[in-house]
Amino acid sequence: MIEIEHLQKTYQRGDGTPVMALQDVSCVIADGEFVTIRGASGTGKSTLMNIIGCLDTPTAGIYRLSGEDVSGYSDQQRSQIRNQRIGFIFQSFNLLARTTATENVELPSLYRGEAVDRDKARALLARVGLADRADHFISELSGGEQQRVAIARALMNDPPLLLADEPTGNLDSAAGAQIMELLTELHGEGRTIVLVTHDEEVAAYARRELLIRDGRIATDRAQSTLHAVRSAG
Amino acid sequence: MPTFVILRLALRTLWRNPLRSVLMMLGVAIGIASLTTLTSVGEATKRQTLAEFKNMVGTFDVVNISPGGGRTRGMPSLTTVEPTLKFTDATAIAAQVPGVTQVAEVQNAFDIDVKYRDNTTASAMYGISANWLQMHRYFVAAGNLISPDDIQSLARIAVIGPDVQRDLFPGEDPIGKQIRIGNVPFQVKGILESRGAGPGGSSLDNIVFIPVTTASKRLFNRDYLTTITAQLKDPDDPEPVIEAITALLRERHGIVPPGEDDFTLSNPRAAALQVSDVRSTLTTILAGTAAIATLIGGTVIMGLMLVAVSERRREIGVRRAVGASRGDVLRQFLVEAALVSALGGLAGVSLGVGAAVLLAVQRALVPVIVWPTVGAALLLSIVIGLVFGLQPAWKAARIDPIDALRS
């Protein structure tokens, strides 16, 4: 469960002037939800995701993850949360370039302090349909394939929460649809998914939509009907 | 992250950037190689000097007592010493100091004219007790050494060194011939085996030995000694003997505090170590240069690591996103720096050992590899890596992951 109360984030620009990326955001996302965050460019979507993902800390407000107030956690503690409870999927994939698909998938387990489970990494690659690409270098894979490696990596430590910031933004519609099918499947297994997107078609996969405007949540609406129609079709 | 995982990761990163890795290793390798070579050659030279010194003094297992307080420079001789050390002092030391097995007496002078017919030479003249020659491992090539009977009877006999033989008896057998030492006639009893050269290369063979009693009563007419040599029962622990002899001689010479000793004790091993330890200015300059090269190697590592950190921003961001803490990133880069430096050190040590062996062989020295120094050099290379890796690692750890992921 994600609970956010009056969250604020102010950045310092290079010239010293402050930018209020988040003005006052409050919301609750329950376990097992599939939520999209939409909004114009520069409204603070990524900022909100980074705070939820413990990559960033809020300037003010409270962020509780599964009941724990993590706003004041140390770097060490936040790293452990990112490692074990959160999986990230980025627009630009963010894989290690001169490394094989399997090694990329294994990466989160290195920071878990346990022995690397290569079989599990390969099983995850098989699950995203890349069994025959396991030993390929990232540079040898297409964008869609790279994003599926990134999803396998996000699953390596079995996190309950997946955060995807415009995961289809760099993909054509076919590859994007594949990614969305995968995320829908993962949601079906009970994972919580928060997804940032510009694309209404992509947003339609989710059950709930948060519209952000000027650093605030402007609209919060369920869209189960739309989703149901799409899945049926 | 477990240490071996970090190490494997570092090794892989170095392996995948071979050119950069070699560049990073180069400076440290050159520095460590020079240091290894220098210390090894230095040690080989030192051992050589020590061996030459031992050859000169004949034995390390003694304490030498010479007259005069404060350390007199150079070798004592009748013309330079104070007349405070007597034959009876030698007898007393032999009888009363427990750690002493035997005592030899010496009355010596330098540049004494020795003549045979029309030939003249100047040599070192040593009046010695019979046991002195055995203690200092002198052997005859022909004839005989000085015997206790010769001492008893104040015999006018001499044992001459090969240089004296060469100068006075070209093409002639000296045994039994009469030579004149300062106008006193002596009969040649023996010829010494050559001892070659001492430290500095001067000959040790331009020497004449006569009985110390004869020297005292018939040649120099002096009743004091230039050196008493006391042989140690336990050569490794000269200190108690030195203390006992000091106490005995102070008592015999009637010296009470705060009066200073009117004699000086020395242990040739200690003296030899001191002499052979004197490093030349050149060695010091070279060692300094090598140390600076190693430091420059460290700064090369730092520079290239700083560049690498900038190039690897995205990698750092990715690692942070999947759970690496700042500490994990810091450790990763520190270990990389230490590892590359240690590998450079290892290469340097191998090169240095090879060069040391070659140089030693070339200079006809026995090659010596000082393993503790080799170990210290390796340790130094690791420390250099850690020290110069600190700033890049710190920079890497402070990179904002969001920034790095967006780039």
Ligand SMILES: Nc1ncnc2c1ncn2[C@@H]1O[C@H](COP(=O)(O)OP(=O)(O)OP(=O)(O)O)[C@@H](O)[C@H]1O
């Ligand atoms: N590190 C930063 N320093 C200064 N300003 C920043 C920083 N990061 C974000 N901002 C500003 O904060 C605001 C929100 O940025 P954010 O990246 O969250 O927007 P976004 O909604 O994700 O936009 P987009 O749809 O283009 O990705 C923007 O005006 C941006 O310029």
Ligand SMILES: [Mg+2]
């Ligand atoms: Mg964004």
